[in-house]
Amino acid sequence: MLPIFYSIGLLIILPASFIISLWKAPFKSKLEWLLDSMLTTALIVWLFQAGNWSWVGYYVSFLWLILLIVTFIFSWKKIRNLPFTIKYSLNQKFSIGIYILLILVFGTYNALVVKSYSVAEKGIELSFPLKNGTYYVGQGGNQVAMNYHQAHPGQKYALDILKLNTIGTRANGLYPEELNKYQIFEDNLYSPCNGKVVNVKNDLPDLTPPKSDSENPEGNHVTLSCENDDATTILLAHMQKGSLVVAKNEKVTTGQKLGKVGNSGNTSEPHLHIHAEKDGRGVPIIFNDRFLVRNSLVR
Structure with missing residues (x-):
C-alpha cells in the first residue's frame, strides 16, 4: 500500500497544496507572490516531467499545468496593486530565504530531468x-x-x-x-x-x-x-x-x-x-x- 499513498501524496496532495497556497495566501508584496509563483511552477514542472503518472492517470499531469495557469491569472489580479517590496519583518525575511532555497532545490531537480532527455553515447x-x-x-x-x-x-x-x-x-x-x-x-x-x-x-x-x-x-x-x-x-x-x-x-x-x-x-x-x-x-x-x-x- 505504501506506493499508493506515496503516489497520491506526491502527485495529488503536494501540488494541490502549493496551488491553493498561491491562490489564497495573503501576500503583502509582489516579491512574495513572485517567489511563491516561481516555487509552485518549479514544483509542478518537476512533477509533470518526473512523476510516475501511470498510478493516478497520465492526463492528470496536464490538469495541474492548466490549474497553475488559471491560478497565476486570478492571484495576479489580487496582488497587482501591491508594492513590489515592503519593509519585511524577521519572520518574513526568513520565509523569503526558505522560498529562495526551495526554488534552487526544485530548479536543480528540473535541470537533472532535462539532462536525462539526451545521451552522448552511441545507441x-x-x-x-x-x-x-x-x-x-x-x-x-x-x-x-x-x-x-x-x-x-x-x-x-x-x-x-x-x-x-x-x-x-x-x-x-x-x-x-x-x-x-x-x-x-x-x-x-x-x-x-x-x-x-x-x-x-x-x-x-x-x-x-x-x-x-x-x-x-x-x-x-x-x-x-x-x-x-x-x-x-x-x-x-x-x-x-x-x-x-x-x-x-x-x-x-x-x-x-x-x-x-x-x-x-x-x-x-x-x-x-x-x-x-x-x-x-x-x-x-x-x-x-x-x-x-x-x-x-x-x-
Missing part, C-alpha cells in the same frame, strides 16, 4: 517490441532522477514499460492483485531486431503483486543478439510463464513473436523490462529515432 536502433496500445515508460532516461536503472552499470539506459487504459492508468484499480487487471499483462512481445536467441527462461511462476523473486531477477526472459550489433545483447524480461515461442540459438526476425508480457522475477507488477548490454555496461536504446524517458508514450 542501438531497435523496433519497439509491443503493438496495439498506448505504452508508457515508467523508468527511462539518462539520470537516476528519471530512471533508477542508471545506478546499475549493466542496466544503464534500461526501460520499464507499462500500458495505459483509456483514462491513462496502467491498471483497473490502484494496485490490484489480479494480474489481468494490468493493461500490459499477456500482451504479445515481438523481436526488436533480426538476430539470434542467446538465452531463454520459460518456467518461472507469475507472481501476485507486490510479491517478487529476487533470486531470479530477470524472471522468464529472452536474450537476443542483433545482426546490426552482435556484440550487444538485448534482454526482454518478466515474461509470462510458458508463453515463450522461441528457443535458444533460434534465428528471429524483426516483429516475430517471442512470447507474452508477464509478472515473473524481481518485479512489483506486470511490465516489460528491456535493456541493451555490451561488455558489462548498458547501451542506449533508440526506437524510431527516439530516446525514451519516463513519461514518454508510444502509441
